[in-house]
Amino acid sequence: MSVSWEGEGEVRVFAEYQRDFSEEADVAVVGSGPAGAVVAYELAAAGKKVVLLEEGPPVVPEEFVLDGSLSMTRLMREAGLRTTSGTIMPTMQAICLGGGSLVNSAMCVRPMDFVFDDWCTNYELEATSLADLTPHFDAVAEFLGIAPTPEEVWGPRNELFARGCEALGYSSEPVERNVRGCVGSGECFTGCRARAKRSMDVSYVPAAIRAGARVLTSVQVQRIRTEGRRAVGLEGQVVEPFTGKPGHRVRVDARQVVLAAGCMATPVLLQKSGNLANGSGQVGENLQFHPGVAVMGIFSEPTHPRFGATQGYQSLQFLRDGFKMEVLWAPPGVTAVRLPGMGLDFKRHIASMTHAAVWDAIVSGKHSKGRVRARWRGLDPSLSYRFDSRDVPILQHAALELCKVFLAAGAHTLVPGLHGVAEELHGEEDLEVFRGEMKAGQFPLASTHAFCTTRMHGDPRRGVVDPLGRCHDVDGLWIVDTGIFPRSSAVNPMFTAMALSHRAAGAVAAA
Amino acid sequence: MSGWLACAALVAVAVWVLRRVLAGYPASSLGTLAPREAAFVAAASEAMFPPGGEIPESGIEAGIPQYIDGYLAAVPPRQRLLMRSLFFLMEHVTLFFGAPGRGGRRRFSALSQTQRQAALEGWRTSPSNARRTVFMALRSLLTMGYFGCPAVLQRLELSPMDIPTPVIEADLLYPPVGRARDGVLHTELAPDPAPVLGADAPVHPDFRTAPR
Structure with missing residues (x-):
């Protein structure tokens, strides 16, 4: 059985970048993890011209490495050896098409109503109860076949x-x-060889491409471009897979910019862009984990x-x-x-x-907090955390x-x-x-769940984005990754991020 | 005159200390680990995983130094520097905080097996959280290396399983890393799902031979 891929959508990979280049789009999405892939697909399906940028490469099953630490050197930032300072705690962030969904265990857990009630009450968020978000959870669940x-x-x-x-x-x-046809190999963390896990690279990203999205892999976004108080695009650079060696320059002009780079990378990108969207002083603050x-x-x-x-x-x-x-x-x-x-x-x-x-x-871990800061060089974050x-x-x-x-x-x-x-x-x-x-x-702590570094808050003086992910301070700039959680989701955060992203897509499309 | 003598004595002591710290390691055939690092990793591997016991393979037999040599080459420069610092610290700290027993104030790799184990045990059970964290970093590297050995995995019945990989739509989109899209490996779908495995599922061919 053969399949043809027609239409404007396509994926571009490192070997194809021969010179500096630029793109134009209605919407530029940074990051192809669960939040970014959902918003990219929904916007492309709504007829928007979407460019999805991912710093990592696509990884095919023939390249999955079964050895845990060698796999991490390829699929995780900082080779999977990232730690917080203060309370020293290992944490991780993926760098590949599909982001963390390629290397997580696919748990899709809806938080209980008390989580969202807390968010609404203490962070002045409108229409963010479990009932408000249920249609978005349901839509994602249906798309991925969550069971x-x-x-x-x-x-x-x-x-x-x-x-x-x-x-x-x-x-x-x-x-x-988000798994169909699990064989029980227990290999979720190194990539599903049975192709049963519906990670973003095999689900939402191909769907986005079918709907017309252009996916640029191995492109590191380094700066958000603004004119006045409006985001107008991005600047970045091609980077070689696994080594990160810099290559050609990339520029994207876009009417809307959506950040889904993850709660440890998005604040760094904002800080490197002139401390953007930080009128509240909350960018990079409130870092929380699930130790x-x-x-x-x-x-x-x-x-x-x-x-x-x-x-x-x-x-x-x-x-x-x-x-x-x-x-x-x-x-x-x-x-x-x-x-x-x-x-x-x-x-x-x-x-x-x-x-x-x-x-x-x-x-x-609701009492324990940290912060994310840009390092002098590069885009790897400096993380501090105190349990x-x-x-x-x-x-x-x-x-x-x-x-x-x-x-x-x-x-x-x-x-x-x-x-x-x-x-x-x-x-x-x-x-x-x-x-x-x-x-x-x-307790030897570790955590792969992180959030709250660009938290949403109804009051622009106390949060970075509104409940739809729209930045309070910058027009045309949105954030949809777990950084917008105002507090712990109490359960595994992927599903919540996807539901919030699904909701934000509607607002971005209407903007 | 006495000043010159004092200077000469100081220089002699400094040379002696430097030689004791840095010199005298056998040449290593490994590509990334320096001779000092290779000596330390080998010594620590044998202390952590001595021959015998419930898993016969020792750390050396399991190929831990070779594994860490490859791993060190694969990680980014900042992490490589941190790992090298870890090896340097652990190799030389016993010069200042000696292992128990006679001759305990030597480089880690020059200690007896019993002394090496005692030194590492001191780090593992230290009241200092920082020392335990350092130990865990070292143990993580060594243990991952130990489990990189197919023979060890086979003995524990933890070898990866042989799983047929269906070709799904996404596999028609992405080439392997480093290749352009005309290098996509598959052109047709083969979507038949893999069968559900069981505890007795066959072992992945790469992990059937032992030792590696």
Whole structure:
């Protein structure tokens, strides 16, 4: 079966840029991750002339690298070694067509109504309740075929989590994901070889091209051009895939500019553009994460951990208490890093992985904040972050509940991987440690969910954009990535960003 | 005269210190790791993953130095500098904060296996969050290298599975990195989905041979 790609839409790649060039468009979209891809498609489908710019290259399955760290050197900014200062915490941002959707576990979770009620009340946002956003969530869900993880690919890791939650009477459910035809390879983080994950590069971006969008990959946007208080386009440079070596200059003239570069890159772009859109002083401020805590449980029976959906089951039981529990699997080397011991003892723990599962909790971290600043050179951000002691009890509670679920599921040994806590726990009586006082430094934190650095606020003095993503200070400039969240979404942020982007598309089209 | 003697003594001490810190490493066949770095990575690999135990392959047998050599070449300059700084710190810090036992104030790579493990254990369990973070950075590199070995993955039944990859619409759009669009690998769809796998799914051909 052959398919022809007709019409104005096309994708351009690094090898095709032979000289400096310029483009004209109704709308220029920066970033092809979940938020940018959605808005690009919706606007192209609405008849707008769209140029979508992505700094990374398209990556085909023949190029997926199964080794976790080598994969990250190609698909992640700073080779996947980005950390915050202050509280040192690893975090990541993808650099490839499709952005984070190529290398995440496809979790599409709608926040509960209390999240949006908080946003509306405390950030003076109109029409941003769950009911207001439901049509946009539904539209994205229908397009991507978002559905609960099917039972045939749960595998023991997910089934045991369900069993533990059920035994404790905790709510739990298979995760809704943008996946069709999952085979259970557990390889979401290095790219889905089964082509089952509906990441943006295989879903919204091709649809945008079909609708007439021009997609320029390997183009780094370096500056937003303005005339008076109006955005009129972008300037940037071709960059070589994986090395970032600069090449030809690129200029885009556009009546509307939409930033979807991610909450760590968009503020840097604004700062590098003359501290643009920052009348509120909030650009780059309020950086929030979902710091995670993970526990490994060891069972008597083999868990065959390589099989099963990467993150196929979750519990929202404690969402209002500030955390969400979920199943986790990652490249084995990444999973093993936090195991205890040295030498043969470390190897003994590694060998137990055949009978183990890892479950994690993401914590809302609402008291903990940081900021994003441009470095003197380049566009990589300088990130500072301070994990607030008021969020420590939530981490403790999360670790405690993860351990309880493991024990209820039948685990005989728990490996919490926390400093100052026994390296192995074996029963309910060992969990008392989590009910005492603990300190932030005991938890080796990590997070891939980041937001709030260009927050929306009804008051232009206190936020960067309005509820539709329109910049308060600059006409024709929009932001749709997770930076516009005014506060944690409490759940995995991708679906919310796509819904907000879907809504913003209508406003951009009408502008 | 005594001033000259003092100067000469100082120079001699400085030369002795520099030689003790920087010199005397065997040549390395690795392309990116310097001889000092290669010696440290090899020593740390054997301390973290000694021969024997429940997974027979040692860090050296698993090819950790070769893996890190390739990894170092692949990361951006700033991260490469940070990694090199990490190796330098860990290799020489035992000159000042010695490992337990006789002769503990030597370079890490010159310590006995027991002393190396004790030194690393001190970092792993340190009350200082900063020291534990440094240790985790090192352990991350070594562990990823260890799991880069197909034989290790096979023993743990964690080898990637052999998955048929369907050709979907997007595969007709994008060429491999570095090629123009006339280099797109596929011209026709082959959309039949891959079958659902199971715990006994076949191993990816690249991971069937051991050791690598």
